[in-house]
Every structure is written in structure tokens, then in C-alpha cells.
Amino acid sequence: MDLDEPVNCAACGYDLTGVGWEGHCPECGRFYDKASGRGVARGAGVLSPVERGDRVIMLAKLGAYGALALGCLVWGGIASLSSPMPARPLILGMIGGGAFGFAVYATWFIDRRDGP
Ligand SMILES: [Zn+2]
Known part of the structure; x- marks a missing residue:
């Protein structure tokens, strides 16, 4: 997947576009992994x-x-x-x-x- 694709933290919705492939959300500290899609929500916006x-x-x-x-x-x-x-x-x-x-x-x- 494209690193520039809009990606948001699944927990708090923080915009993770442009940060590393995996790590901890700068906003809430939750672990995410863009490669596997764990802990992230894809798309331009996160719908509650x-x-x-x-x-x-x-x-x-x-x-x-x-x-x-x-x-x-x-x-x-x-x-x-x-x-x-x-x-x-x-x-x-x-x-x-x-x-x-x-x-x-x-x-x-x-x-x-x-x-x-
Ligand atoms: Zn977060």
C-alpha cells in the first residue's frame, strides 16, 4: 500500500499519514502497523x-x-x-x-x- 494513503489511528482517529510504517500513535500511544493494517483505519476520514x-x-x-x-x-x-x-x-x-x-x-x- 502507498505510504501517502490517508491513514488514521483506529483508536483516536489521529492522522498517521506521513509517519513511519509502524510505531505508536503520537496522540494516544496505541501501537499501529500500516503494513498489516493493525490499529489503523484507512480512508480519507474515520467514521464513528x-x-x-x-x-x-x-x-x-x-x-x-x-x-x-x-x-x-x-x-x-x-x-x-x-x-x-x-x-x-x-x-x-x-x-x-x-x-x-x-x-x-x-x-x-x-x-x-x-x-x-
Ligand atoms: Zn491514536
């Missing part, structure tokens, strides 16, 4: 378990809203085929799909702005 959980919840919400939006559109399309008034389910489906589609956008936008 809470942040990681938030991201999972956000993705789950996006998936659920997206599925509902798609479900509304599909339902509208299918219902319009068998309905005596095809425009009505089609419009309802588009309104529902649009509402959930907007929820996806809003969730993504808000979480993105508050995120790291």
Missing part, C-alpha cells in the same frame, strides 16, 4: 460507529422512498390499464411517485449537508 449507522439508515431510507416512488408509478401504470378512467390512477401514481421522489431528494440533500 454512530456516523456509520446514520449512513446505513440514510441509505435504507433512500431505498425505501425510492421503492415507494417506483411502486406508485408502476401501480399507476398498471391500474390505468384496467381502470375505466385511465387518467385518474395514472395521475395519482405520478403524484405519489413525485412525492416519494422528492423525499429521496430531500433526505439525500439534508443528510449530505449535515454529513462530514
